[in-house]
Amino acid sequence: MSRQAWTLLAAPLLLVGVHGCHRSSEAPGAPDGSPPLSAPETVLSRPDAGPGEGLYLEKCAMCHGPGGMGSGLLARRNDQPLLTKRTDLTVDFVVQAARTGIGNMPAIPRGEVSDADMALIADYLVSAPGAAR
Amino acid sequence: MAISSDTHPSPAARRAFAAIVGDDNVFFDEQDRLAYQDKFAVDDALHHPAGAVAPATVEQVQAILQVAGERGIRLWPISRGKNLGYGGSAPVLAGSVILDLSRMKKIEYDPANGTVLLEPGVGFYDLYDFLKTKGMKHWLSVPGNSWGSVVGNALDRGVGYTPYGEHATKICGMEAVLADGSVVRTGMGALDGAPTWQLYRFGFGPGWDQMFVQSNFGVVTKMGLWLMPAPESLMGMDLEFDRPEDLGPLIDAIAPLRREGLLQQSPTIGNWLRAAAILTTRGEWTDQPGALADNVITAIRKKFHVGWWGVSLRLYGRETVNKAAYAILEQEMAKLKPMSLRPAIWKAGEALEATGWTGTPLTMPMQNANWHGGRGGHVGFSPILPQSGTAAMAQFQRTYARYKEYGMDYQASFAFGERHLINVNAVLLNKDDEAMMKRVDPFLRQLIIDARAQGYGEYRTHLDYMDHVADTYDFNGGVMARLNRKVKDALDPQGVIAPGKSGIWPSSMMEQAI
Numbered sequence: 001m002s003r004q005a006w007t008l009l010a011a012p013l014l015l016v017g018v019h020g021c022h023r024s025s026e027a028p029g030a031p032d033g034s035p036p037l038s039a040p041e042t043v044l045s046r047p048d049a050g051p052g053e054g055l056y057l058e059k060c061a062m063c064h065g066p067g068g069m070g071s072g073l074l075a076r077r078n079d080q081p082l083l084t085k086r087t088d089l090t091v092d093f094v095v096q097a098a099r100t101g102i103g104n105m106p107a108i109p110r111g112e113v114s115d116a117d118m119a120l121i122a123d124y125l126v127s128a129p130g131a132a133r
Numbered sequence: 134m135a136i137s138s139d140t141h142p143s144p145a146a147r148r149a150f151a152a153i154v155g156d157d158n159v160f161f162d163e164q165d166r167l168a169y170q171d172k173f174a175v176d177d178a179l180h181h182p183a184g185a186v187a188p189a190t191v192e193q194v195q196a197i198l199q200v201a202g203e204r205g206i207r208l209w210p211i212s213r214g215k216n217l218g219y220g221g222s223a224p225v226l227a228g229s230v231i232l233d234l235s236r237m238k239k240i241e242y243d244p245a246n247g248t249v250l251l252e253p254g255v256g257f258y259d260l261y262d263f264l265k266t267k268g269m270k271h272w273l274s275v276p277g278n279s280w281g282s283v284v285g286n287a288l289d290r291g292v293g294y295t296p297y298g299e300h301a302t303k304i305c306g307m308e309a310v311l312a313d314g315s316v317v318r319t320g321m322g323a324l325d326g327a328p329t330w331q332l333y334r335f336g337f338g339p340g341w342d343q344m345f346v347q348s349n350f351g352v353v354t355k356m357g358l359w360l361m362p363a364p365e366s367l368m369g370m371d372l373e374f375d376r377p378e379d380l381g382p383l384i385d386a387i388a389p390l391r392r393e394g395l396l397q398q399s400p401t402i403g404n405w406l407r408a409a410a411i412l413t414t415r416g417e418w419t420d421q422p423g424a425l426a427d428n429v430i431t432a433i434r435k436k437f438h439v440g441w442w443g444v445s446l447r448l449y450g451r452e453t454v455n456k457a458a459y460a461i462l463e464q465e466m467a468k469l470k471p472m473s474l475r476p477a478i479w480k481a482g483e484a485l486e487a488t489g490w491t492g493t494p495l496t497m498p499m500q501n502a503n504w505h506g507g508r509g510g511h512v513g514f515s516p517i518l519p520q521s522g523t524a525a526m527a528q529f530q531r532t533y534a535r536y537k538e539y540g541m542d543y544q545a546s547f548a549f550g551e552r553h554l555i556n557v558n559a560v561l562l563n564k565d566d567e568a569m570m571k572r573v574d575p576f577l578r579q580l581i582i583d584a585r586a587q588g589y590g591e592y593r594t595h596l597d598y599m600d601h602v603a604d605t606y607d608f609n610g611g612v613m614a615r616l617n618r619k620v621k622d623a624l625d626p627q628g629v630i631a632p633g634k635s636g637i638w639p640s641s642m643m644e645q646a647i
Binding site for chain 1: 157158160164165167168169170172185187213214215217221222231233235236256258259261262265266279280411414485487493494495496497498499500502503508509510
């Protein structure tokens, strides 16, 4: 699928110390539209996560974590593409964006994320913006 | 089939669904209906569901089927609904109720034999995390969009990039609920208590696993899958080729290595736009409508150092074997004079690349939905070809000419199977461009016609084209369609389960259409 993109940006990591990095300015997992070079952020990444954080990791991080589609696209129009680092999010905005979809993001139906879980995710994203996670 | 369902669930039917799954798992608000529509639709007026119901158990699926059958309600099962480019979570038939199986997330793992038994709601990230907790003794095979369901992807014959990348061929045993509510298990699962359900595909007599793949003959509630043992070593190379005409020789060089088994993964040769559409947007390069001009293509390729075509080859397994095979690969590829050849070497214990070649789930390739900068998406066109450089070149030239004729940007790849190629085209949409969107449907229909004229048919298609593609499978007057209909009539005469999936309708609905 992403053959050349992986090739361009991922292969150098594999070859560090062997052939060098031909695009060494690309940090692993950089949320700037680059492909992910390190393992994705998942529930296992943060075993001590609280309920909202755990749900964010399970339901959202595949796209909104470093290297995800959402982070890559938000990097084109926002100085801070990672939702967990944003300081301008509100609960209403997070819920509305998720439920109706926004930009290239499809809507998230209630069958996939319940209203209760969506509220926990939104609270998490809004309550501790910019925290070192 | 120009029919739609007039069987939107009544309040009483909704209460019956709620009695089965609870009020919190029945979704019929306006926002719910919108949420299950196809985000990447060519025509936003089509395929609107009536709502959704989300069971958590097989027993609930049975009960929902009973209610639907009694009340003439059509159900559209989804695993996680992320079949983007093919319809997402939307049904063929407007007014269908989405049977959302995303709450069914059980995983059973047999580490000794390298198998899992999964429910439909298990996503690639879920399974990835699960296997990590078990020491990653087995690797996944993931598609370019790994947001979705492992079961759902295999059921739609999705592909990945490791030796286990042809997902439908790794299915071993299923559980499905038929329209009459009966639960069947295929293969050795038909023998109650058999410890070999996930070990031997066929059972005794006819093997029915594939009967439930890309079909509407039942609701799959469990699927056995084989997983690849974690390799000791990974070796290979990333290659770029400069000219469009390099495609044919490249295919003819890889194909015998794949058939021989020296190369066991399924390489995918992609064109320059497959990389560029992820990394940039069209508007950064041109404001001219219509297909991209050659000078623009050249500029984009230069910026990102990509060939007109590129491919990545990987070897998996024992290091000594990989080293021997690598030397052959390198020798064969060097004969083609690629514009670049970058080796890739990994051994257990070293940092692992987080890509599809290592079965690491990812969503980044979906960034191509933003190629046009605004509301976008993509629709697939994917005919099956023989593994022939001549045939692939002809298909490429014919298709590229159509892209230019219809003013579309050409994103394509040629994905190897063991004996075939899939020419995967992602037609990139700009939903903010009304003129373009009007061209998309006739363009896709033309591509299907062109492929059929060469004897080619698609392996998978969007909701809009299921009837059209089914019609191209026309041997003996379309006898396959008649066989499918007979099976549908026998198992689900009302068309409760996914009517129209893969062009399969029960006779009762064919008569309704007339």
